[in-house]
Amino acid sequence: MHPDRWQRLCDALSALARAPQHHPNLIAECLAHQAARATGGHRAFVLLMTRNRVLPRNLQNEPIQGWTPIHRYSPPTPPKYQAHIRELMRQRNPLNDLPSSVAIARSAGRLRVLLRPELIGERRWEETPTGELMALLGSGDRMMGGLPLGDTVEIIIGVDRPPGAPEFVEEDRAQLARFFERCGPYLMRILISHGLLPHQNPLTPRERECHELLLDALTESEIAEVMGLTPRSAHQYVSRIYQKLGLNSRAQLMSEWLIAGQIFEDMLPFPLHSALVGARGLRSAEMVEKAPA
Secondary structure, eight states, X not given: OOHHHHHHXXXXXXXXXXXXXXXXXXXXXXXXXXXXXXXXXXXXXXXXXXXXXXXXXXXXXXXXXXBEEEEEEOOOOOGGGHHHHHHHHHHSOOGGGOHHHHHHHHTTTSBEEEOHHHHHTTSOGGGSTTHHHHHHTXXXXXXXXXXXXXXXXXXXXXXXXXXXXXXXXXXXXXXXXXXXXXXXXXXXXXXXXXXXXXXXXXXXXXXXXXXXXXXXXXXXXXXXXXXXXXXXXXXHHHHHHHHHHTOSSHXXXXXXXXXXXXXXXXXXXXXXXXXXXXXXXXXXXXXXXXXXX
């Protein structure tokens, strides 16, 4: 790996380690920002996709190859473009018709990073339904990576570069994959905050809000005040969160939060997309090479 790329990766991971670890939304937003930093992009987004984990009545998007996007973390949109972007989002093709969405979902089950030719073929981004939206965001090229965290959950990271910047190439592909593999604790904490580990049940938005207050060490009385609930309702929220996360106490909740990195380590090595086999600096590739025959 070129020293400059290694330095960018180290700087990004160092900044991520300084993010408030008991605020899952801030972790996810920082993860997106540092993914762009590590790969030489100018903006990035984090997307959670699940399969058969959320009740149909709670879905806001149509499934893509059986996978449903349930939450997206991305930088704020420039105010002058917000109305235009909302209108574009309203009129745009369904996600399950977008070539890039189909490509990333179709390749699920492996650690992969897809560049423009694999996402949209030989076309330019401006020739796709996504192109106008990317142009408003000041983006000229995009790569998207995905990591399977169990059979029913994937985390997607998309990274953009502005028009005129060099397009993403093979070494950028490997760099985003390296970043994925070194973000284990943060990825798992994002999943825990949604109730998406294999033994858990998904949390509602209000339950996620309550979960974050539990991580912040607030008492049930304080949670009731912050959330505008009665003490009885706050207790019911806390009880449901414990039940959905497979826990019995706040001590267990904090313990699982603290060992999130070990949960990730136990998942290694990840199956690799063919384009990443042999890439330098990938832990999954190195672990497979060192495994006894």
